[in-house]
Amino acid sequence: MSNAGQKTVDEALAREFGLTADEYGNVLSIMGRTPSLTELGIFSVMWSEHCSYKSSRVWLKTLPTTAPWVIHGPGENAGVVDIGQGLAAIFKMESHNHPSFIEPYQGAATGVGGILRDVFTMGARPVANLNALRFGDPANPQTRRIVDGVVRGVGGYGNCVGVPTVGGEVNFHPSYDGNPLVNAMTVGVARQDRIFLSAAAGLGNPVIYVGSSTGRDGIHGATMSSSEFDEDALAKRPTVQVGDPFVEKLLIEACLELMATDAIVAIQDMGAAGLTSSSVEMAGKGGVGIDLDLDAVPQRERGMSAYEMMLSESQERMLMVLRPDRTDVARTIFEKWELEFAVIGHLTDTGRIVVRHKGAVEADIPLAPLADQAPLYHRPTAPSPAPAPLGPVTDPVGTERALMHLIGSPDIASRAWVYNQYDSTVGGQTVRRPGSADAAIVKIDDTSIGLALTTDCTPRYCRADARTGGAQAVAEAWRNITATGARPLAVTDNLNFGNPEKPEVMGQFAAAIEGMGDACRALDFPVVSGNVSLYNETRTPDGTTTAILPTPAIGGLGVLEDVSQAIGYGMQDDCDLILVGETRGELGQSLWLREIHGREDGAPPVVDLAAERANGDFVRAHILGGDIVACHDVSDGGVLVGLAEMVMAGGVGCTLVAPQSGMRPEAFWFGEDQARYIVAVRKGETFLSAAQAAGIAARPLGESGGDGLTLPQGGTISIARLRSAHEAFFPALMDR
Amino acid sequence: MKVRVTVMLKDGVLDPQGKAIAHALHVLDFGSVGEVRAGRVIELEIAETDADKARAQGDAMARALLANLVIEDFTVEVVA
Amino acid sequence: MKVRVTVMLKDGVLDPQGKAIAHALHVLDFGSVGEVRAGRVIELEIAETDADKARAQGDAMARALLANLVIEDFTVEVVA
Amino acid sequence: MKAGIVVFPGTNRERDMAIALKRVTGQAPAMLWHRDTTLPKLDLIVLPGGFSHGDYLRCGAMAAHAPLMAEVRAFAAAGGHILGVCNGFQILTEAQILPGALLRNANLRFLSQDCHLRVERADTAFTRLWAKGDVFRTPMAHGDGNYVADPATIERLEGEGRVAFRYARPDGTVAADDQAHNPNGSLNAIAGVFSENLRICGMMPHPEDLVDPLMGGEDGKPLFAGLVEALGR
Numbered sequence A: 001m002s003n004a005g006q007k008t009v010d011e012a013l014a015r016e017f018g019l020t021a022d023e024y025g026n027v028l029s030i031m032g033r034t035p036s037l038t039e040l041g042i043f044s045v046m047w048s049e050h051c052s053y054k055s056s057r058v059w060l061k062t063l064p065t066t067a068p069w070v071i072h073g074p075g076e077n078a079g080v081v082d083i084g085q086g087l088a089a090i091f092k093m094e095s096h097n098h099p100s101f102i103e104p105y106q107g108a109a110t111g112v113g114g115i116l117r118d119v120f121t122m123g124a125r126p127v128a129n130l131n132a133l134r135f136g137d138p139a140n141p142q143t144r145r146i147v148d149g150v151v152r153g154v155g156g157y158g159n160c161v162g163v164p165t166v167g168g169e170v171n172f173h174p175s176y177d178g179n180p181l182v183n184a185m186t187v188g189v190a191r192q193d194r195i196f197l198s199a200a201a202g203l204g205n206p207v208i209y210v211g212s213s214t215g216r217d218g219i220h221g222a223t224m225s226s227s228e229f230d231e232d233a234l235a236k237r238p239t240v241q242v243g244d245p246f247v248e249k250l251l252i253e254a255c256l257e258l259m260a261t262d263a264i265v266a267i268q269d270m271g272a273a274g275l276t277s278s279s280v281e282m283a284g285k286g287g288v289g290i291d292l293d294l295d296a297v298p299q300r301e302r303g304m305s306a307y308e309m310m311l312s313e314s315q316e317r318m319l320m321v322l323r324p325d326r327t328d329v330a331r332t333i334f335e336k337w338e339l340e341f342a343v344i345g346h347l348t349d350t351g352r353i354v355v356r357h358k359g360a361v362e363a364d365i366p367l368a369p370l371a372d373q374a375p376l377y378h379r380p381t382a383p384s385p386a387p388a389p390l391g392p393v394t395d396p397v398g399t400e401r402a403l404m405h406l407i408g409s410p411d412i413a414s415r416a417w418v419y420n421q422y423d424s425t426v427g428g429q430t431v432r433r434p435g436s437a438d439a440a441i442v443k444i445d446d447t448s449i450g451l452a453l454t455t456d457c458t459p460r461y462c463r464a465d466a467r468t469g470g471a472q473a474v475a476e477a478w479r480n481i482t483a484t485g486a487r488p489l490a491v492t493d494n495l496n497f498g499n500p501e502k503p504e505v506m507g508q509f510a511a512a513i514e515g516m517g518d519a520c521r522a523l524d525f526p527v528v529s530g531n532v533s534l535y536n537e538t539r540t541p542d543g544t545t546t547a548i549l550p551t552p553a554i555g556g557l558g559v560l561e562d563v564s565q566a567i568g569y570g571m572q573d574d575c576d577l578i579l580v581g582e583t584r585g586e587l588g589q590s591l592w593l594r595e596i597h598g599r600e601d602g603a604p605p606v607v608d609l610a611a612e613r614a615n616g617d618f619v620r621a622h623i624l625g626g627d628i629v630a631c632h633d634v635s636d637g638g639v640l641v642g643l644a645e646m647v648m649a650g651g652v653g654c655t656l657v658a659p660q661s662g663m664r665p666e667a668f669w670f671g672e673d674q675a676r677y678i679v680a681v682r683k684g685e686t687f688l689s690a691a692q693a694a695g696i697a698a699r700p701l702g703e704s705g706g707d708g709l710t711l712p713q714g715g716t717i718s719i720a721r722l723r724s725a726h727e728a729f730f731p732a733l734m735d736r
Numbered sequence B, C: 001m002k003v004r005v006t007v008m009l010k011d012g013v014l015d016p017q018g019k020a021i022a023h024a025l026h027v028l029d030f031g032s033v034g035e036v037r038a039g040r041v042i043e044l045e046i047a048e049t050d051a052d053k054a055r056a057q058g059d060a061m062a063r064a065l066l067a068n069l070v071i072e073d074f075t076v077e078v079v080a
Numbered sequence D: 001m002k003a004g005i006v007v008f009p010g011t012n013r014e015r016d017m018a019i020a021l022k023r024v025t026g027q028a029p030a031m032l033w034h035r036d037t038t039l040p041k042l043d044l045i046v047l048p049g050g051f052s053h054g055d056y057l058r059c060g061a062m063a064a065h066a067p068l069m070a071e072v073r074a075f076a077a078a079g080g081h082i083l084g085v086c087n088g089f090q091i092l093t094e095a096q097i098l099p100g101a102l103l104r105n106a107n108l109r110f111l112s113q114d115c116h117l118r119v120e121r122a123d124t125a126f127t128r129l130w131a132k133g134d135v136f137r138t139p140m141a142h143g144d145g146n147y148v149a150d151p152a153t154i155e156r157l158e159g160e161g162r163v164a165f166r167y168a169r170p171d172g173t174v175a176a177d178d179q180a181h182n183p184n185g186s187l188n189a190i191a192g193v194f195s196e197n198l199r200i201c202g203m204m205p206h207p208e209d210l211v212d213p214l215m216g217g218e219d220g221k222p223l224f225a226g227l228v229e230a231l232g233r
């Protein structure tokens, strides 16, 4: 067997490739000989954290993944749920954190490209993108550069492929200084009877490569994203992957055109570890063997070795198994779209992957043990100490000043600077754009169906108490969907954590998953797809390592049978304003505490899942019944920030009544108690009695009207003043 | 003096733009065209009379802003 | 041969990119920078051994596609 | 009115345009492929928005050379009506069917937001359902919408009344140097122009994305309804 590489394969090289001594020992016993360089490469990427989920798998298994409306849960390229009328929503979220630190524009752009492929590979036309972003301290000079590149990259790719970017979130925290998070989510729609899976089948069937040609891009990206960053990371980086959204757009159209025929047996995008993971997974899932002939692979660069081709992460490529008699139909379609189309192999009954290049066998690996004997770790977990409850705090600034400060603070300030760089209307189906509703609403063309989409996570809660934080992230996504009138169906997740070899990080991970699972079960909101990103740490020159805040980002999807029933949070004139849900005045981990006192402590707000469900079901029923004309969930910054957001979005003011008696004003106005909604209704009395009859806590907040926000003690803040405070942060940071 | 900074993608880095231009030129019947690489050029007036100093400034500006050294290379010429 | 086509906005056409770059350079304390103009450069491999012919081809491609003569000027050099 | 929409590789707003046209005409427009060499019988050709050829090199530059563009040119010469929106406008300028060019937005960022347009004349097939001076809201979504032309061309366009739309404040006042209301920095706040015979209109914003109350309003609908009136249902 030729060993195209110059390097000797041994344990030291295996370690360089990210395998442990034990893992390498396992490779030797599976192979019964020293593997070739290409074989070692294949093992190392397939057994990397990124592809094998070796640290997370045991925990992921505990998440609820089923419901009557779930068509495909985790395990496929993306999750699939029934949205009615014979249609399915197909969606997933994925991270591109490490690449976005190295090259923010391309890192973010290729992140969007990758998640799009996961969705259209299943037969769905992508209808919406979202993006959950976490950046370092705004005061850190690097932050500005990273924000600029990431936002341009997300927009640059999404705008060009013509999928509207309709929502997302942005947080800032110093823990992300050397390790920003870029989590991209795509939602697509397909007919339920035309969903494509990746399990290969049919002895002798051709294996087809389509899309862009292969270069030496991002070799070992998968193993890199599975190890923490050190000061050498920037120097060691592989050739950065550059995205070509134009080719992606052609690939979407060509694949969907081919999918309208009966040519495809199986299809899979080439994501991390490109040709290796796609071919191994397709063959593995189908229980067949696969022979690849690398001479046939379209190549962008001269002299590429088998190792390089198998590990390249060049973008915009897909692998398909076709019915042999339909190969020409497929070729014609891809030629029309001016994309590469090459038969690079066929299926066998050997149960092995055999890779040939220039007349030599470069790899010959049994597929079953490659999958079954992939490492699986029960890593030790250490619980984080329970946060001390927040003691008494003073209010040094008063209600009005605190409000003005909060609405201009980094985590609450208007995100318009970000989402105005994203085409949110292309497709002509965007019913609610960013900044107008708690979840974006996208209509399905030619139907009355609307999808409600959101991403949520409050990492500061997760750090204080990961279990509560995990549950809160799911609950907030559910609440955001509910607040539009939609019925929450399912979630995708992106679990961003530090180094899993540290017991305290693994403890956070485990607890967050437990919390998520609790919430998903209580809310009938199963997890249908997701992604894990570990080793999000930065090693500083003095040798200390800092982990990011635990960030289990949740992407939620809900459905409206009649999209015209969707509502937003823009304040409407002449309404009574009512707060649904109980207020205890929880200031622990609140933004008020952080922004006014500079403190990040106390326990996060309690997540009462029964109350969450009861309050949400009540609110949704009254939205669909037409009683509620505007609705906003209460989250970061509490009730008063929520009211100010409604006023700014609707351009209609409000006059507020005194807070709950017996509660300090700052606790009432800025506490972040969960399970609450601010609703605007035409008939306050009727609504309040309905709430009482249903056993739902509800209290009047005031009424809408006028062109300012009038506080109970009398001061009125004009809408113009609110807006200028709200809108200043991003331009001041970015447009210097 | 006038300095010209030319910024090109590094060898091996995919150049979608160059690829698309090559394709368009073929469609326009410029069949003799092989590889095409697209880059940027930035011409800067610098208040400086010494050519070496002007070049050094161009170099510094390229590193600081004009080129993205992760994926791009640059050259600096003094043109006037 | 390798031909380089450099495309710049015509004098008198406002160059938003150049202006933004100048501003950014000033923020970065490159105070000596005056006017900045941004343009494109396209490097083309041409299957041609005669420099004059290669140049003529570059010229034809610039006119046909690479430059928009309504707003842009171009120059062609044979670089290798 | 029989309308045809030209699709180039990378075009991405053809569906939006088809939906809008169908809404006002009741019939689906013909979708035309850039490599076609003949046109069906049409009353209106639309070049829709998107990123033809990835917007690489210059927006619209490569599409302007598509085989079908020869037919589009002939259609124009024969007095046909053509609407170019966003990338379609860029293609029309690159093909020199309309004057001027579209440069990068003044702030060098892609801008996706609502803007207001003032209708500069109402005696065209595109604007007949408005009155001169009317203002309507429409989304825009582009990175290169900064209209420029040499002074002589601008003078001619202005003199001949060939400015179709200008970016304006909601009250109809125009201030070319007010970045909030002339967001991409266009000369004279020009958002759209006509050909000499007023039968070809190019514009940057997307009226086709605002023809349905569900999507936030019908402010863009008069353009399409007016075309139907002028060219027949």
Ligand SMILES: Nc1ncnc2c1ncn2[C@@H]1O[C@H](COP(=O)(O)OP(=O)(O)O)[C@@H](O)[C@H]1O
Pocket (backbone or CB within 6 Å): A130, A131, A132, A133, A165, A166, A167, A168, A169, A170, A412, A415, A418, A419, A422, A433, A434, A435, A436, A437, A438, A439, A440, A456, A480, A635, A636
């Ligand atoms: N990265 C982003 N991309 C697109 N839209 C975003 C992004 N970040 C925030 N948004 C949008 O800005 C609005 C405000 O965001 P946020 O305060 O996080 O909303 P909420 O508190 O309702 O979840 C929402 O409509 C959200 O979708």
Ligand SMILES: [Mg+2]
Pocket (backbone or CB within 6 Å): A438, A456, A476, A480, A633, A635
């Ligand atoms: Mg929220």
